[in-house]
Amino acid sequence: xxxxxxxxxxxxxxxxxxxxxxxxxxxxxxxxxxxxxxxxxxxxxxxxxxxxxxxxxxxxxxxxxxxxxxxxxxxxxxxxxxxxxxxxxxxxxxxxxxxxxxxx
Amino acid sequence: xxxxxxxxxxxxxxxxxxxxxxxxxxxxxxxxxxxxxxxxxxxxxxxxxxxxxxxxxxxxxxxxxxxxxxxxxxxxxxxxxxxxxxxxxxxxxxxxxxxxxxxxxxxxxxxxxxxxxxxxxxxxxxxxxxxxxxxxxxxxxxxxxxxxxxxxxxxxxxxxxxxxxxxxxxxxxxxxxxxxxxxxxxxxxxxxxxxxxxxxxxxxxxxxxxxxxxxxxxxxxxxxxxxxxxxxxxxxxxxxxxxxxxxxxxxxxxxxxxxxxxxxxxxxxxxxxxxxxxxxxxxxxxxxxxxxxxxxxxxxxxxxxxxxxxxxxxxxxxxx
Numbered sequence: 001x002x003x004x005x006x007x008x009x010x011x012x013x014x015x016x017x018x019x020x021x022x023x024x025x026x027x028x029x030x031x032x033x034x035x036x037x038x039x040x041x042x043x044x045x046x047x048x049x050x051x052x053x054x055x056x057x058x059x060x061x062x063x064x065x066x067x068x069x070x071x072x073x074x075x076x077x078x079x080x081x082x083x084x085x086x087x088x089x090x091x092x093x094x095x096x097x098x099x100x101x102x103x104x
Numbered sequence: 105x106x107x108x109x110x111x112x113x114x115x116x117x118x119x120x121x122x123x124x125x126x127x128x129x130x131x132x133x134x135x136x137x138x139x140x141x142x143x144x145x146x147x148x149x150x151x152x153x154x155x156x157x158x159x160x161x162x163x164x165x166x167x168x169x170x171x172x173x174x175x176x177x178x179x180x181x182x183x184x185x186x187x188x189x190x191x192x193x194x195x196x197x198x199x200x201x202x203x204x205x206x207x208x209x210x211x212x213x214x215x216x217x218x219x220x221x222x223x224x225x226x227x228x229x230x231x232x233x234x235x236x237x238x239x240x241x242x243x244x245x246x247x248x249x250x251x252x253x254x255x256x257x258x259x260x261x262x263x264x265x266x267x268x269x270x271x272x273x274x275x276x277x278x279x280x281x282x283x284x285x286x287x288x289x290x291x292x293x294x295x296x297x298x299x300x301x302x303x304x305x306x307x308x309x310x311x312x313x314x315x316x317x318x319x320x321x322x323x324x325x326x327x328x329x330x331x332x333x334x335x336x337x338x339x340x341x342x343x344x345x346x347x348x349x350x351x352x353x354x355x356x357x358x359x360x361x362x363x364x365x366x367x368x369x370x371x372x373x374x375x376x377x378x379x380x381x382x383x384x385x386x387x388x389x390x391x392x393x394x395x396x397x398x399x400x401x402x403x404x405x406x407x408x409x410x411x412x413x414x415x416x417x418x419x420x421x422x423x424x
Contacts (some may be wrong), residue, residue: 003276005252008289008309010280010376024232025306060288063308071154072133073126094323101322102365104329104386 015056016045022054026062028069035076036065041083105182107175108206110156118170122161129157155207165210183209203270204260211260212268233296233305234260240309242279244316248348248373250281255307259296275307282324282375285313318346324373324381330366331390332356347371347383354385362389 009015022042023030036042037052042062044052064086065079074082111118114128136143136150143149159165168187175181204212238255259273275294283289288310295305313321320327330343340358344351347368354366365384372381395403 003254003274005276005278006291006294008277008279008291010283010287010289012376025235059290071137071150073130073157098322101320101325101327102384102386104320104327104388 011057011060013055013057016053017056017059018053019051022059022062025059026066028062028066032069032076032079033062036062036080036083039077039080041065041080105180105205105209107172107177107179107181108152108156109175109177110160110169112177113152113156114160118174122163125157125160129153129161133157158207159210165213168210168213204268208260208268208270212262228300230302231299232302233298235305235308236273236295237308237310239312240279241312241314242283243314244319244321245348246279247283247285247311247313248281250283251279253277253279257307261297262299277307277309279309279311280376282373283311283313284321284323284373285311287311319348319383321373324375324378326372326381326383327365328383328385329388330354330356330385331388332360334389334391337361337387337389345385356387360387362387 017025019030019033023033026033028036033042037044037047042054042058042065044054046053061083065083068074068079068082068086069076072078072082111120114125114132116124116128120128132153133150135141136146136153138147138150141150159169171187172181172183236257236259238257240253240255242251242253253276255275255277257273257275258270260268261271262268275291277291277294279289288308291307291309293304294307298304318328326348328345328347330345332341332343336343336356337360338358340360341356343354343356345354345368349371352368352371354368356366360366364387366387368383368385370380371383374380392399
């Protein structure tokens with residue numbers, strides 16, 4: 001039997017995800033996620049809204065945070081610091097790819 | 105099922121304290137984490153270390169692990185018949201263990217805590233299914249146009265009595281056009297089955313796009329080298345340029361210089377509803393490696409008659 005085709009969806013700045021989706025997808029506790037929001041490691045659409053909502057790209061950041069917490073046994077503050085370095089590395093890698101593409 | 109010596113993997117004694125176990129794990133995580141380690145087989149070693157820590161850091165799981173007894177690393181064994189019952193998982197009698205490993209056994213035990221009636225805080229409450237992850241390797245053309253892929257995963261499944269087994273999990277999914285190397289995608293509802301009416305988990309895809317021999321990707325833009333003969337660059341020409349969407353005729357203006365980028369608007373990657381990126385043809389001036397006498401004479405004539413000085417700025421810049 002041929003399985004039905006299911007669309008794979010992107011993480012972007014348009015699609016909205018709920019707080020519950022972030023909690024379920026990350027595997028982090030609500031308290032840990034709240035701390036990450038307080039440290040600025042996760043940025044909700046409207047910080048004063050309740051419940052919070054996010055651009056779907058933050059779901060990947062939340063999953064990375066969960067992996068960092070588990071792999072390095074870090075607390076939320078440690079995770080937020082490492083996330084800022086991860087973001088910087090990704091930005092530099094992107095710049096490097098662009099320069100390599102232009103240089104040939 | 106093969107036995108794994110979790111204490112040995114972390115390098116601690118069986119009677120080690122929780123603090124000793126944590127310290128040992130942190131040391132090994134720093135040494136073998138694939139993001140930071142240059143050690144050989146770091147990823148494999150890190151998996152072993154994190155699997156051991158996942159079990160030994162949890163007092164209940166550690167007690168269950170200790171109840172398995174002591175065996176040699178890699179030795180075939182079976183859990184005792186009553187193992188797992190106290191954690192809400194059914195007894196082990198009559199179960200098959202050939203298709204699961206020790207980490208699956210403990211994943212089953214963790215699942216049993218949430219699923220079995222009265223088995224922990226979650227009881228009969230709805231439980232979302234686990235999320236799965238898979239790496240999907242596609243060719244550049246598949247990334248450019250979008251594609252469909254069939255994935256064959258191996259997933260853990262819980263029996264109604266709390267036992268666990270591995271089952272094939274097949275997913276056919278459509279990858280959108282313009283996907284980038286390293287991008288992550290989500291296939292909603294294609295992870296593990298939820299329990300007690302909880303939603304199914306999602307499948308997360310890590311996309312790896314193979315390099316193309318011609319095109320280089322930068323965001324939504326593409327770059328391709330455009331080799332020109334010296335006379336083509338000087339006089340101008342028309343070139344049949346291959347693009348991912350088909351060959352186009354590119355007009356190269358007279359006086360084109362090496363390193364110049366000729367833009368083909370909208371011929372790059374298309375992502376979602378955003379405007380397509382551009383294709384840049386990067387000019388390279390190639391000279392023939394073998395020149396016969398006739399052509400050598402033509403070059404000599406050109407050298408004698410031309411007053412072009414490509415290094416004129418040397419004089420200007422050094423006489424300041």
